[in-house]
Amino acid sequence: MITEEKLPLEFRKNIKELLEDEYSDYIKSFEQSMYKGIRINTNKIKLTDWQEINPFKNLELVPWCEEGQYYQDVRPAKHPYYFAGLYYIQEPSAMAAISFLPINKDDFVLDLCAAPGGKSTQVSTKIGADGILVVNDISFSRARTLEKNIEAFGVKNAMIVSEDPKKLATIWESYFDKIIIDAPCSGEGMFRKDENAIKSWENFDIKYFNKLQAEILESAAKMLKVDGMILYSTCTFSLLENENIIANFLNKHDNFESVPLTAKNGLSNGFDGTSIRLWPHKIKGEGHFICLLKKKYGNNLNKLNSKLYKQLKDYKFVSLFFKENTNMNLNEYVIEKNNKLYLISKNMPEHEKIRTLRSGLYLGDIKQNSFIPSHALCMAYNKDFFKYTINFKSTDIEVIKYLKGETLLENVSNGYYVICVDGFPLGWVKALDNKLKNKYPPNLRMG
Known part of the structure; x- marks a missing residue:
C-alpha cells in the first residue's frame, strides 16, 4: 500500500493547495483497494441481453457510464466472452470522458492519442455506418496494441495510423467533427493504481508534458471543423496540465469556447467552473480531468477522401470466398496493400502520406489464387x-x-x-x- 510518506514532497505540497480541507480524505483513499471495471460492447450485445448471460457475480454499475460495470474477485480476461469481444477491461473512471462527448452516427471522429484503445472502442459503439473513426498513436509499438484492441472489439469503420499530430494537421485540416485528446500527462491520478506512476512523475518535469499538451491542442484545433468539438482529458491533478492549459489555449483562440459540463454521479466541477474533475476520495475510481471545447467559427476546407476504385466483386477468388462463406455485399469498396485486402468506407480520409497500420477492416490475405480470411473479419460480424x-x-x-x-x-x-x-x-x-x-x-x- 502507498503511504503519504511515499508520495513526492512537491506533489504533496501541490495537492494540499488544491484540496485544502479534503487533503486528509485524499490520503485515506490510498487505503482502499483499486477499483476494476469492464465495459460492455453494445456493437455485439445489448445490455439487456448481457444481463441474461453475464457469467460474473456481484457486478455493480458504473454511474457515469451506462455500459460500465465494476467487478471484484473474478478474472474477466480468462472468460471466453472476453475473447469474443463482448467487453473491454477498463479502469472505471477512464470510462467517464466519452460520456460527455455528444457523438452523432455520421460523425468523423479522430482519437489523437488513442493507445491502448479504451476511448476509441467506446466511441465505436456510438458512430454508425456513415461515420468514421480514425485512431492514432505516435508510438508505433503502442499503435500495434491499439490495433489488437480495435480488432477484438469488432470495429469495422476504423483507420489506424501512427503519426505525429503536427503532420496529421498538415493533411487533415478542418476534417473532423469530434477530436479526442487523452493527453500524455504526469499521471498523478494513477498514483494509487500504479506505484510506477510515482517514479515517472519524479523523472519527468510537469513542464515537459505541458509543452506536449499545448502542441497537441494546436494540431487538433487545425483538424477540427467549425461547430466541432475537442474532448481534452488527462489522468492528473496538476492545474498546469488541466485548467491552466485550457485557459491559455482559449486566450490564443477566440474562435473556441469551453462547453460547460454538469457534474453528477459523484463527479466534481473543475476550478474553472466548466470542466469536470474525478477525485479518488469522492468516487469509486482514480483521478481524471475532462474538458470540452467547441470551435465557433473558421474555414471548413474541402474533404480529401480516399480514392476508391475497386470492389470486392473485382477480385475473382476473393469474391468467390465471400459468396460461398458469408453474406457480404460484393459491391463493397476495398483497398489492397501488400496483398492484404481492406474493406474501406467511402468517407475515409486520404492517407497516402501517413504511416497507416490499417486503412479499414482487414479482410484477409491474397495468396496466388486463394484468399486467407483474417481474424479481424471474424470479429467484425x-x-x-x-x-x-x-x-x-x-x-x-x-x-x-x-x-x-x-x-x-x-x-x-x-x-x-x-x-x-x-x-x-x-x-x-x-x-x-x-x-x-x-x-x-x-x-x-x-x-
Whole structure:
C-alpha cells in the first residue's frame, strides 16, 4: 500500500493547495483497494441481453457510464466472452470522458492519442455506418496494441495510423467533427493504481508534458471543423496540465469556447467552473480531468477522401470466398496493400502520406489464387453473417481447447467454419477429413 510518506514532497505540497480541507480524505483513499471495471460492447450485445448471460457475480454499475460495470474477485480476461469481444477491461473512471462527448452516427471522429484503445472502442459503439473513426498513436509499438484492441472489439469503420499530430494537421485540416485528446500527462491520478506512476512523475518535469499538451491542442484545433468539438482529458491533478492549459489555449483562440459540463454521479466541477474533475476520495475510481471545447467559427476546407476504385466483386477468388462463406455485399469498396485486402468506407480520409497500420477492416490475405480470411473479419460480424459456423457453450471444454490453439474433431464437410461461443464468433477453423485445423492467432491464444 502507498503511504503519504511515499508520495513526492512537491506533489504533496501541490495537492494540499488544491484540496485544502479534503487533503486528509485524499490520503485515506490510498487505503482502499483499486477499483476494476469492464465495459460492455453494445456493437455485439445489448445490455439487456448481457444481463441474461453475464457469467460474473456481484457486478455493480458504473454511474457515469451506462455500459460500465465494476467487478471484484473474478478474472474477466480468462472468460471466453472476453475473447469474443463482448467487453473491454477498463479502469472505471477512464470510462467517464466519452460520456460527455455528444457523438452523432455520421460523425468523423479522430482519437489523437488513442493507445491502448479504451476511448476509441467506446466511441465505436456510438458512430454508425456513415461515420468514421480514425485512431492514432505516435508510438508505433503502442499503435500495434491499439490495433489488437480495435480488432477484438469488432470495429469495422476504423483507420489506424501512427503519426505525429503536427503532420496529421498538415493533411487533415478542418476534417473532423469530434477530436479526442487523452493527453500524455504526469499521471498523478494513477498514483494509487500504479506505484510506477510515482517514479515517472519524479523523472519527468510537469513542464515537459505541458509543452506536449499545448502542441497537441494546436494540431487538433487545425483538424477540427467549425461547430466541432475537442474532448481534452488527462489522468492528473496538476492545474498546469488541466485548467491552466485550457485557459491559455482559449486566450490564443477566440474562435473556441469551453462547453460547460454538469457534474453528477459523484463527479466534481473543475476550478474553472466548466470542466469536470474525478477525485479518488469522492468516487469509486482514480483521478481524471475532462474538458470540452467547441470551435465557433473558421474555414471548413474541402474533404480529401480516399480514392476508391475497386470492389470486392473485382477480385475473382476473393469474391468467390465471400459468396460461398458469408453474406457480404460484393459491391463493397476495398483497398489492397501488400496483398492484404481492406474493406474501406467511402468517407475515409486520404492517407497516402501517413504511416497507416490499417486503412479499414482487414479482410484477409491474397495468396496466388486463394484468399486467407483474417481474424479481424471474424470479429467484425455476427454469427448470421457467416454461412458455416460451429457453436459451443461457454462451459464446453472445446472452447478452451480452441482458444489454446488445439485441433478439434467434428463431423463436418471440408472448408472454412467460424467457431462461436453461445452464438458469438471467436475465430476460424478449416475442416479437413473431420479435423478442424485451428486458425486462432497464436499471439491471442489463452495462456
